Amino acid sequence: MKVTLRTDVLTNNNKAAEFNRELFQNTKTLVMNLMSSPGAGKTTLLEETVRVLAGKYRIAVIEGDLATERDADRIRAMGARAVQINTHGGCHLDARMVAAALGELDLDEIDILFIENVGNLVCPSGYDLGQKHKVAVLSVPEGNDKIPKYPQMFMRTELVLLNKLDLLPYLDFSVEEAKRDLAEINPKSNLLPLSARTQEGMHEWFFWIEGAYLKWLQQ
């Protein structure tokens, strides 16, 4: 007997993502899903973000990693709530893992929640977590070919943070080329060059977050 289903493979994930999204809406929590390759500097960027914005907003972070509590410990040291998800080898976070982690957070007491995905430019891009914004982090030492090589990631993110800008004088990286490549894949996406280490350009990112938060409250 043949049965036609025509069901999206990610149906179960998408149901969990909708569940999360409704929760975020009801509790007015703005959620951003941060994705990058390993070593692009997501955690350092979040440390700095928490350090600067924690006085103004109640911030929490969900840390996705293959193993260890290290990243969550770093965020907690900056004064934000952090929940660690260990995927035990899994290459991405899915919406069910996030839903389970939300049990450890009081969303009514949180204004902005960052989800730091597992370092990987392929697998996380297809999984809706229920977030409002998808943000990619890229870093100067990774080279210019990351954007054209991983179009399926960059077509689905609305902001790209180009981190480690302080290394630009030592490497053959062209910011203009990166902007052009990104525009040719996803013209709606912006690229913000910055350095979490030296603070250069970070104010633009904070400005973007504040704008996103105001827009979120008004909707």
Added chain:
Amino acid sequence: MHEMALMGDILQLVQEDAVGKGMDKIEKVELIVGEIANAMPDALRMAFDLLRDQNLHFFSVHAELVIHREEAKAICVLCGEKYKPEQKIALCPICHIPSGKVVAGETFQVLSYEGSNGR
């Protein structure tokens, strides 16, 4: 390599539906995998073989996976040109402006399955 996790979801979807219809043996699963759906057919096949062999109480040892590819397509919103998006997904080959929108190739569906009641 998230194809193992994806195949786990696929087999779960099939199994839940088949149990509801009183079937207890799956012979065939057909998927539609878009060219830019972020899943690799070869890795999906490997995952299918592995998971089938671990679940022989529900999947026939000969159960096969058929993958239909959906071609990626984009349309330029300015000139209407239909083109196959390569690396520069939004770049219209005629206008040379990033004015293209993806209209196909992102589908990732369980199209159908075949099963029987062996008892």
